[in-house]
Amino acid sequence: MITFSLKTLREALAGLRVLKPARQTLPALRCVRVVGNSDSVRLDVATPDEHLLFEGAGHSDDIATGKVLVPWETLDGVARSADAGSDIAIEPFPQPTIRCLSGGAPVILPFRGEPPGDFPAVPTPAGRPPVGLPSAVLASMVEAADCASTESNRYLINGVFVEKHAVVATDGRQLYARNSLDLPLPDEGLVFPLSGVPAVIGKTAGGTLLFTTWKHDTSPVARLASGPWMWTTRLIPGKYLNWRQVIPKPDGYKAHLRISDEDAARLRTVLPRLPGFRDKHSPVCLTIREEGAFLNPPPHLPQVRVELGRSRVIRVPEGEDIGDVQFDANYLLGALRRGFRDLHVCDDVTPVVMRDGHRVNIWTPNRPRVGPPPAKTSATPSAAPAPEPKAADLPDAEPASPQAASTNENKNATGANPAASTTRNESTTMVAIAQPRIGNSTGTPGIVAAAPQKTHVTAAPEAQASGVDAAQQSIQRARDLLRELNGTLGNLQVFIRESVRQQKALERDHETLKKNIRALRTVEV
Template identity: 30%
Template sequence: MLTLSIKHWREILRGFRCLKISKTTLPVLTYVRVLINIDTVTVTGTDLGQTVTYQLPRTGEMGIGEFLVPIKDLQAALSRRSAKGILGIEAGPEKGTFHIEEDGSVSRIPFATIDAVEFPEPSPLGEQVGGLVVHAVQQLAPALACASQDPTREILNAVRVEPEAVVATDGWRLFHAEGRTGIVEAFSLPASVFLQEFDTTKPVAVYRNDEHVQSMACVQGPWTYRWQVPVGQFPNWSAVVPKHTDAWQAVTFSKDDLHQLTVNLAKLPSLSGKNAPAGLLLRNGEVALWSGDGEERQFHPLAPLSRPEHGQFWTAFNFGYVHQALNWGATRLCLKDALSPLVLRGENREWVVMPLRMEEPQWPATLEKPRLVTREAPTHPRPVRHVARVAKPVVANVAVSEEEPQQAAEELVAEASRVREALKGIVRDLSALMKLGKDVLRERAGLKKEHAALKRSLKQLREINI
């Protein structure tokens, strides 16, 4: 029996969340294989496109062998359990049992399984072709946020790792971080949430297997992540990155500026949506962020320009892309004109955001800063739990104005009215369908009677002798 703490099991399952098995037609892929050897225990899951393996030393009285465990049943067994509890798994060819020890009590949950022979064998690691240095590992998470999620663009569903750069793009924005990565030949990592499992303080070994179907693997600590190399060529991203941006207009943010900007941005109208449009207006050496339409348009003045100039120009962009870059550490914003990309820079990182095409709005004579209400921090804030695994972006708490509850209530009432009217329409349509159905049934009954009468008439005609 394999026995681990519930906390340990949850850490293992978190690594398997990248597997796309919810719509699989192969039942065996909904299981993880537990293989117990003389010295090690290996837990493996796969969706055929990517394979995740977790290895730990064999301890205690674990019997040598292998068995399959359904992922959903294991998740259900771990649900709402104390992290201090213990879960053991004992399984045979067809049946298995979860043994759970928690708060002094023991419970047993049976589950159904299948023969482990049906589980596909992972491909060999192959030859080591280098290793990602710590700097490159730290760029994987922000690059993952910019990779395409469109399944029809397989080449862009990846984070590109080159000898001197880490790159990702979805066609509308591009992320690249320059610096030595530790590998000699470029390759593409799938845009998988598993990349968030890598410890950003340790390097990652990279392997390539050219036998049969070309595959690659990354190994760090107990984790091994394998994937099939996609067919195709990653686009020439360097041709898209603007050159000589030092001559562009630029805004540099301090830490206080970034915090205040993050708080105030979400207060501007139309920025509640992830892909809501926003823009920048430059006028006589000053720059302001704008959002909203018509009379609702508001402005938030930013830091002074690096090269104050007279005149005016504006640009529009996807707010979600820029906000994400700011959360990942962008501190400098560079812009040239309304048709040029927006460039955001952080420490050893750069984001390129393509502008939106739209008609030039009507600008007011003066730019008034919107009145924003901020919320004071509590006297005794709750301690923040720091996770060393991945440094994720932190979004500041946004204050709520006094008008928002009333506005939210009005919107809720309006939405309820719309739903009620829609339901009335559905009821009317259903009533019409029921009436139509009854008419069809009546016509069908009439046709049956006519058909029976015709049969009787035909029978009578056949009985007449001439």
């Protein structure tokens, strides 16, 4: 008979649950193997690629027969219903049974266990000695796992890459890296599959992990052990991508925003409620100015402005407006959840960077932008003459946006000084001679100095609009209509589901009422 406490059972099942044994296909993998020793008990589960073992206090009367496979549902039900502080006793032979106290009364629960020999053999390191790793690696692996890819056709990045000096994960649009480590690992590094086990081990890990890696049947295998837990897993074979070449240098970033803890906590609540959050890529626009920063949905959605009033703008480009940067709101939420606070922005094409000591989290803006492209903007031309640019410096210079002339008229009507200020409304800013940014046909154009002759703004005639631009506008209008139709259909689907639920509730109430009426008819007055 194998005996252990209910506390030991609950602690073990809380961690073993992450491998989801109840969802496995093989009968033996849907069981928990319980092995009793003279002074301890081991409970472990396995999948085709992973094995997780918990060792706690307990004992077995007969070590030779102290091994049994108990169905997960049976053992989980006992952990939920047994009295607190009671002991659990498992009798493997002749009829497998579990004995416990429930509601103050003894309970004997027979179960049908699988043969212990059907449980898969666990790979062993064949005498290879373990090495020590700092337990902080587990926390980095948990943080990195949120940025790993889950697409089945991107097998190599469906995991967390651990090398001598860094822990890295990416899904192709965002990347997390924790560097400045010094780990005794192979030069080529290791790719761990995505798993919830590192979070389980990290809760009880001490200062050091025992780590071992070897090859089992030509497949790389690793083992991590700490406290009562031991995790054995197959690694993902292959050479990981060169992640260092995609980390941008911080020198070229124009804007720096330090998000306060108060604003970070508020964003975790507000962002999921913004219009468009449930759309593809969850678009949100960030604008950083000297007076402050704010977030808002793309222009084609209902506008809600989220001010970051308690955050601090550390740096913005002087005399230059970088416009808004649109990206996936989930990336910002994930970075804030991982503790990042310093955000760096360059433009609407360059990746957004958040740094925190030895950690970095980067993600790409939405390209192409979700919704209509932003209006082209530039600063008001200065009255002071400037040297005439050479022809080679303006290879693709284009005229200003059609709104420029009307904007100048509005500006002069208000008495603003065009040489000293810049007028800007919610949709447009006056433009001078503008040069498009290389590789970005929809972003904000750059600014080119005016010629020494009299400063003026040339508006491009509408007749010069090309057929391609008209076609793109038509396509965008069709997309907006489809988006509105999709939202209407979604609301209609929710309404239909709610109507069906209410109808079923009314039918149940009607049946109950009929039963009560029939029961009343049988009552003698």
